[in-house]
Amino acid sequence: DTEVTQTPKHLVMGMTNKKSLKCEQHMGHRAMYWYKQKAKKPPELMFVYSYEKLSINESVPSRFSPECPNSSLLNLHLHALQPEDSALYLCASSHGTSQFLSYNSPLHFGNGTRLTVT
Amino acid sequence: AQKITQTQPGMFVQEKEAVTLDCTYDTSDQSYGLFWYKQPSSGEMIFLIYQGSYDEQNATEGRYSLNFQKARKSANLVISASQLGDSAMYFCAMREGRSSASKIIFGSGTRLSIRP
Numbered sequence: 101d102t103e104v105t106q107t108p109k110h111l112v113m114g115m116t117n118k119k120s121l122k123c124e125q126h127m128g129h130r131a132m133y134w135y136k137q138k139a140k141k142p143p144e145l146m147f148v149y150s151y152e153k154l155s156i157n158e159s160v161p162s163r164f165s166p167e168c169p170n171s172s173l174l175n176l177h178l179h180a181l182q183p184e185d186s187a188l189y190l191c192a193s194s195h196g197t198s199q200f201l202s203y204n205s206p207l208h209f210g211n212g213t214r215l216t217v218t
Numbered sequence: 219a220q221k222i223t224q225t226q227p228g229m230f231v232q233e234k235e236a237v238t239l240d241c242t243y244d245t246s247d248q249s250y251g252l253f254w255y256k257q258p259s260s261g262e263m264i265f266l267i268y269q270g271s272y273d274e275q276n277a278t279e280g281r282y283s284l285n286f287q288k289a290r291k292s293a294n295l296v297i298s299a300s301q302l303g304d305s306a307m308y309f310c311a312m313r314e315g316r317s318s319a320s321k322i323i324f325g326s327g328t329r330l331s332i333r334p
Contacts, residue, residue, distance in 0.1 A: 133322075142309055142324035143263070156321060188261055194322075204251045204270045205313070207322055209263035 103127050106191050106210035114218055115181060121213045123174040123191030132174040133207065134166060135190040143190055149174060181217045188212045221245075222312050222325035230331050231300050238285070239295040239328050241310030247271075250314045252293040253322070254284065257307040266308075269293055297330075305332045 104125045113119050123132065131150050135143035148156035149168040163185075165177040174191055192207040221244040231237040243252065254266040269277045269284045277284040285294040297304055310325040 142327055145321055145323065148321070190263060192263075204268060206251075206253050206265045206268055207263075207311075208265065209255075211260075211262045214261070 104210035110214050112216045118179045121176040125193040129193035131194045133192040137188040183217050186217045188214050224325035224328050226328045228329040232333050236298045239308050241293045243291050243312050245314050247314045253311040254295045255309045300332050302332050
């Protein structure tokens with residue numbers, strides 16, 4: 101069983117809908133990530149949160165809005181998406197307790213949310 | 219800018235044989251970490267093995283080992299005694315820098331298929 105939980109597993113939404121993806125981890129990790137993965141492609145980084153603060157935004161369109169309410173939770177709010185945004189959205193977490201050891205910290209992924217925009 | 223290259227889009231291997239998946243990387247940083255992930259068709263990303271830039275010995279985890287050649291900037295994954303369940307997509311990844319939330323970027327992946 102994965103220690104990073106993502107809900108929902110599947111989501112179908114229209115282009116005018118507003119929806120949210122949720123991610124939760126209880127491993128005490130202080131860095132959390134959103135990745136987007138299209139079919140047969142590697143995951144692409146979208147956002148990184150470090151100690152509940154947004155530290156990296158990979159020039160993601162504003163129709164994607166991340167939120168980190170606390171160290172265990174990460175949300176991705178979706179609004180006015182396009183069909184090309186259909187993809188697998190992966191949440192991940194990693195240790196962030198020491199700046200001098202962080203480069204050896206692997207990502208722990210959730211099972212993802214498979215999003216379809218119609 | 220960091221870069222990860224996996225030159226094998228797909229590989230077919232007979233069950234019980236060993237297989238090597240290639241990965242080369244490019245970085246100007248002295249501190250970095252290299253990772254391998256497995257992604258079955260179900261979609262989850264499974265962490266397999268890690269190698270740090272300062273580690274002098276090659277990492278091993280069960281049937282997985284990492285052939286780390288720092289001067290050549292390669293970090294190949296070796297799977298011994300392959301099993302049918304090893305059929306999946308395999309991604310090489312790198313984290314660069316000491317930041318507590320630095321990026322991890324992925325190579326394009328290798329699809330491994332194990333023949334019975």
